[in-house]
Amino acid sequence: MSDTCYYELLGVSKDVDEKALKSAFRKKAMQYHPDRNPDDASAEAMFKEVSSAYECLSDPQKRAAYNQYGRAGYEQGGMGSAGGGGGFGGQRPEDVFGDIFADFFGGRQSGGGRGGATRGSDLRYDYSITLEEAFSGKQAEIEIPTTETCDPCHGTGAAKGYSPETCGTCGGAGRVRAQQGFFTMERTCGACQGRGTVIKKPCGKCGGRGNVHAKRKLDINIPAGIEDGQRIRLQGEGEAGTMGGPKGDLYIFVSIEEHELFERDGPNLYARAPVPFCKAALGGDIEMPTISGGRARVSIPEGAQTGKRMRLKGKGMPSLRSAVAGDLYVELFVETPRNLSAKQKELLREFSESCDEDTNPEHRGFISRVKSFFDASADAE
Structure with missing residues (x-):
C-alpha cells in the first residue's frame, strides 16, 4: 500500500465537508471501478486506495486519528477503540457503496408505496x-x-x-x-x-x-x-x-404531403409561374392561386426575365410562434412560343429584324465578352 496522503488521493483539502468528500470519492471511484477498467490491476489497486481513504476520512473519529497520527499511526490502531464510528459516517460500508454505485447498476427501485407500480410506455x-x-x-x-x-x-x-x-x-x-x-x-x-x-x-x-x-x-x-x-x-x-x-x-x-404547386420553407411559400413571351416583354398581369383557396393578381413588369421573383406579402403560411403570416414568392419563367403557324413565324422574323443591340442588352453583353475572350486567346498565341 502506498504512502500517498488520503486527502491527496481524493483531491480534497483537509477542511473538506462531508458532502464535498463524498462527491470527490464518487468521481474517483467511478473512474477506477473494475467494471470500467476490466483486467487493469493498477485501476483496481487505485480503487481500493480511494475506498480506504474515504472509509477513513468519512468517519469523524478515524479522520481525527488520521490527522493526528498520520496514515501509519491510523493503520496501526492509532485511532483508538472508541465506539460509535463504524466507518462511513456511522453507516454500514455496503450502504454507502450501494448509494455511490447506483449509477453503475441502474439505480435503486422502490417496491414500497406503489406496490411495484411503473409508468406506462409512451x-x-x-x-x-x-x-x-x-x-x-x-x-x-x-x-x-x-x-x-x-x-x-x-x-x-x-x-x-x-x-x-x-x-x-x-x-x-x-x-x-x-x-x-x-x-x-x-x-x-x-x-x-x-x-x-x-x-x-x-x-x-x-x-x-x-x-x-x-x-x-x-x-x-x-x-x-x-x-x-x-x-x-x-x-x-x-x-x-x-x-x-x-x-x-x-x-x-x-x-x-408534397403540394403540386407550392413548396414551403418555414412560413413562406414558393411557386413557379410560366409567363407568355409577349407578356414578359410588354408587361401585364397574371392570376395566381393562394394556399387559402383565393386568387391574387401578380403584376409582371415590362421586360421581365426568367428567375425574377415576385413577392405577395402575407399570402404564405401562418406561424405557430407569431401572429404575422409568411409571404408567397412567385418565380417567373418566360415561356418560349412553340407550335407557331406560318404567319406567326413571319411576324417573329419581322420583329427579329427590327431589333437592335438595345433590344437585347444581355445578349449584346454576352457577345462582347465572347469577343474579348477570343481576342485574348489570339494574343496569347
Whole structure:
C-alpha cells in the first residue's frame, strides 16, 4: 500500500465537508471501478486506495486519528477503540457503496408505496396532412392501439380478493445485494423482477400484468401553421402503467404531403409561374392561386426575365410562434412560343429584324465578352 496522503488521493483539502468528500470519492471511484477498467490491476489497486481513504476520512473519529497520527499511526490502531464510528459516517460500508454505485447498476427501485407500480410506455402515432390542412388547422379523430388498465383487478394484477404482497426475497426493495470479496454488488431481484411485490394469484383477464390490449379513439387538434416533422404531445394518452402505475404519453408526429404547386420553407411559400413571351416583354398581369383557396393578381413588369421573383406579402403560411403570416414568392419563367403557324413565324422574323443591340442588352453583353475572350486567346498565341 502506498504512502500517498488520503486527502491527496481524493483531491480534497483537509477542511473538506462531508458532502464535498463524498462527491470527490464518487468521481474517483467511478473512474477506477473494475467494471470500467476490466483486467487493469493498477485501476483496481487505485480503487481500493480511494475506498480506504474515504472509509477513513468519512468517519469523524478515524479522520481525527488520521490527522493526528498520520496514515501509519491510523493503520496501526492509532485511532483508538472508541465506539460509535463504524466507518462511513456511522453507516454500514455496503450502504454507502450501494448509494455511490447506483449509477453503475441502474439505480435503486422502490417496491414500497406503489406496490411495484411503473409508468406506462409512451406511444408514437404518425399522421399525414395536406398543406392546405396545415394552413387552416384540422380537427380529426384517430384510433390508436394501446393498453388500458385492467377493470377486474383495477390494475393491481391480482385476482379478486387478493392483493400484491411484499417480496420476501428483497423485502420490497426490488434489488438484492451480494458480497463478492471486497465489493458489495447490487442486482435486480429475480423473485419479483424488480417490482418489490409478488402476486400469489394473478388476475384471470390480464394474467398479472395489470393492463390489457385495447384500441382507443381520440379527438386531436392539428394547429394552423404546424410544420413537417413537428410533434404534438398528449399527456397521459399513452399505454397504461403496470400495477396501477400512471399512463405514458402519446406523441403525434405530423408529416405534410408534397403540394403540386407550392413548396414551403418555414412560413413562406414558393411557386413557379410560366409567363407568355409577349407578356414578359410588354408587361401585364397574371392570376395566381393562394394556399387559402383565393386568387391574387401578380403584376409582371415590362421586360421581365426568367428567375425574377415576385413577392405577395402575407399570402404564405401562418406561424405557430407569431401572429404575422409568411409571404408567397412567385418565380417567373418566360415561356418560349412553340407550335407557331406560318404567319406567326413571319411576324417573329419581322420583329427579329427590327431589333437592335438595345433590344437585347444581355445578349449584346454576352457577345462582347465572347469577343474579348477570343481576342485574348489570339494574343496569347
